[in-house]
Amino acid sequence: MSHPATVADVAAAAGVSRQTVSNALNRPDVVRPTTLTRVQDAIRDLGYRPHASARRLRTRQSSTLGVRLERVHGISGAVLDRFLHALVDAADERGMRILLFTATDPEDEVRQFERLVEGSDVDGFVLTSTFHDDPRTTWLAANDVPFVTFGRPWGIPDMDAAPHPWVDVDGRAGAHEATAHLLAAGHRRIGFLGWPSPSGQGDERRRGWHDAVVEATGDEPAAGLDLSCEDDVAAATHAVQAAFETGARPDALVCASDTLALGARFAFGAEVPVVGYDDTPVAAAVGLSSVEQPLVDVASAAVELLMGAGRSVLPAGTGHRLLAPRVVWRG
Template identity: 60%
Template structure:
């Protein structure tokens, strides 16, 4: 097997010292541009790759991002975080970063994991998912001076615009509003909303998008009868959908806060009503109902951008506009002219 090129080989090929090669790799700003170009050409020509462990010892950086692996829920909503992790890992690798996954059952357990990983110098930064009202993880990381970005806004606390708390989120309100408007444009008026129990920041935002569209269309009266909530499972969604049909008074379409809830509505109504979900999971594609895509590639790109740029160089908060993916085969409503 041929010998791998070393820093000595690069230095010799570029006609510089080993220290200059090290400076180009670790502190390029202190090296003249023509010298940097010469060293980088030698690196490319030789196919040299710095030894990760040795570089870590020199720079005290692991080039590693820590993120908790959330437990699988029901195979539908859980796939969203799986897709986000895949996008984040793929994009991180492209810029020379690695993802370290760890598990934790509760926020308190996750905080203990933070301490363990920091003490071992195992990671340089963290990505947090599943943010919620009063999330203690962000406060702990800020107090300990750690770099982090959350996928999700800091619901219910005072640092929504704090530059120390960088976050990327999907504009669920805009996504559900677009979904509801698309049904209104097709002539539907009794559009029900199937959401999560009040208190979920993400769920409340999505319900707000439905309400905004209905009020703007002059259909704001009686919305209480068109709203039902359920835990994010298909079984609970079926029960909530039955209540929605019973109380909705001529319900003719449904918008749901997730694909799990949307699937429950589709099953309960035997596909008789147009249903639009949220998350654009493989389930929505397989069942043929419309859904709102979170554009997770863009979310992952935003997270990495915030992690790799110093505070003050880029906006510390990103709100990604989702995309409505229409699949419904239901025709527009034909007005009764009698």
Template identity: 80%
Template sequence: MSHPATVADVARAAGVSRQTVSNVLNRPEVVRPSTRSRVQAAVQELGYRPHASARRLRTRQSSTLGVRLEPVHGISGAVLDRFLHALVDSADERGMRILLFTAEDVDDELAHIEHLVEGSDVDGFVLTSTFHGDPRPAWLGTRGVPFVMFGRPWGLPDVDAAPHPWVDVDGRAGLHDATTHLLALGHRRIGFLGWPSHSGQGDERRRGWQGAMPPDEPLDALDLTCEDDVAAARRTVTGALDGGARFDALVCASDTLALGARFALGASVPVVGYDDTPVAEALGISSVEQPLVEVASAAVELLMGSGRSVLPASTGHRLLAPRVVWRA
């Protein structure tokens, strides 16, 4: 075909009307599966690409999702980069774009969100770095702005019944699996190095370690906390050792903490981090890997269902399983 394929070309090849082609592209759930498959085959064969600008004018949607670009803290900041890359890929498969913006804090983020909403620059948002008392869900929910959270709505009595969609990785299961494996190898005094309390993610990871440890093993002396900083982690573990603590192994809430623990303990004591960053891989530190491609795909699906436009309202959640990457 000498000219770019059009909707009429696809309709002719599939033996359907142009409206049916439009429905398959924009509202596939209303088309019978056999017809949908025939149209999709014609689209692929002809190499048809919908005219994005025309579709935005017709639907009065921007085909854009907004995401705050978080400041990088510690070596685990690489995780957000991997998530954003996966999110761009998942959004692109639905004909959506990702608009990144920066903000100094949550109040500044809400100001940017308000500006983008008033200008109709985005159809919805993907919120990251959720926390107790997070004001963003209520702000967006009361204004009817579609959004999905990467992270649970911490603090709700029942996060599974949240009135807005979220997707998260089961950190409790990840640390439980890591601790269980270390116990099976014969280690008994397995410590935990995490963040101070009232961190939703950190508390869940601590519960995973607690739930795996033998009931007769006193945990107070094995439970360490500090800020997510390599030097702070090294000082904390060194201080515990100087105070008489003994560790057969240590599981951590992040790779940043695991790196500091490795400096304090040396390579002879197994250390497990969380996030499986390039630093953990380079230094041979075992770590819990988050399935970020699946997280991004689930986030887009919760926002868009099976179609190609953002849903006016959405609920539901996905809790995905991580895996431990073991290194010698």
């Protein structure tokens, strides 16, 4: 075909009307499954791409998702960058764009929500870095704005019954796998270096370490092996060195982030196994084992929860995906 494929071309190839093609693109739930499959096959075979401007005029939607570009510190800030790249790709497959905006704090982020919604600049939001009593989700839910979070709604009693859609990576499972592997390798004094509680993600990762030790030994982790500090390399080095001074020297360490793992490596040297979290480029460069998050899958799941099987944002809803990480072993 010498010219870009049109709706008429797709309709002819699938043996349906142009309205059916439009429904398949924008309201797939009203199309019979067999017909939907024929249309989707024709779209793929012809390389058809809907005309975004025309669709935005027709549906009165912006075809845009808003995401805050956070100011990140520490080595693990690379995770957000990788997630944003994956999110742009996942959104593009549905004909959606990503609008990045900045905010100084969660309250300012809510003000940005209000500005973008009032201007019809976005159809929904993807939130990152969730935390206890998050005012952002409260505002979006109260205003019936579609959104999904990368991170659980920490603090509610039942995550499966969450009032909004979320995607997360099972931090407990990642830390548990790392700890169980170290135990199987013969280490018995396995410590954990995490963030001060309460921290949704940090507490989950700590729980994975704790449960693996109890399951393998039948006892609680030895005193002094549960360490915490802010997510900072120097603070991590200091926390491990302070543990040495009290006689609580682990023979292996699982950390809540690669930032903490690097600080621990400076304290230990290379003689003690240290496992980080996020599998950042720094971890790979210095040979640190680390838990890898499936960020491409996270981004795809976030877009799916917002859009279902179609090409427009759904009304605000619920649902969740908890994805499994894997440990990348080095050295």
